[in-house]
Amino acid sequence: MRLGTEGHLLQRIHNKVPYIQVEAWADMGLGSREYELIEIE
Numbered sequence: 001m002r003l004g005t006e007g008h009l010l011q012r013i014h015n016k017v018p019y020i021q022v023e024a025w026a027d028m029g030l031g032s033r034e035y036e037l038i039e040i041e
Helices: 009-014 018-027
Strands: none
């Protein structure tokens, strides 16, 4: 099986765009698209 190099890794493995699911879950109140990166030293 060749994954190729186009698109997000989950898209290459499952042939689905992962951002669609994240947006749908956020619209249903199951999380958020907002995040904060915290640097750990």
